[in-house]
Amino acid sequence: DTGVSQNPRHKITKRGQNVTFRCDPISEHNRLYWYRQTLGQGPEFLTYFQNEAQLEKSRLLSDRFSAERPKGSFSTLEIQRTEQGDSAMYLCASSFRDSTNEKLFFGSGTQLSVL
Amino acid sequence: AQSVTQPDIHITVSEGASLELRCNYSYGATPYLFWYVQSPGQGLQLLLKYFSGDTLVQGIKGFEAEFKRSQSSFNLRKPSVHWSDAAEYFCAAGGRNNDMRFGAGTRLTVKP
16 A cells, blocks of 8 residues: 555646646545645645546536546546646545545645746 | 634644644534644645544544534644644545535644
């Protein structure tokens, strides 16, 4: 068990460019979450997957954001036409959820800076 | 609306002193409740969680939290703080089928 892995750790991009982040969850975990965290704030929920199905998307997730989890394993989060307001830490978490329990494990995040 | 509130943005305590971090939630039903700690440059680590049963929950690193339904609170406590406890602490809540909501965090500074 190597934990939740996120790549890259840091991403600097120019406004208007597209970026893609990857998250590799703990292998047996069936749920995968994406959060966004800005300085001084707690993580804000963006979306989550149960296996390969995307079950919920936050209103924060504009049309420029898309997430996939094609085989129920790793996930990607893409931001198109980035804006300066997209600068944040993007956190991925995974869990195995059954009827009585859930424990999230977080990755170290991808820090996005949009210039 | 579902929300989690941490009233204290920043708390400073002396090493060896006791600690209490406040958390209040607003949910339609009793949610699952969590406390996470985040050290600089590190991912979030779960300290403890409450799902049901005993309202006093023990966690790692000597932390505990008490669920009080009447006050919609889930405050985190530690009897004696160590310098290594300095970090950002997040309270979180989630429903049975819903996403997790996090508070804004409380930054803990520990004075020698």
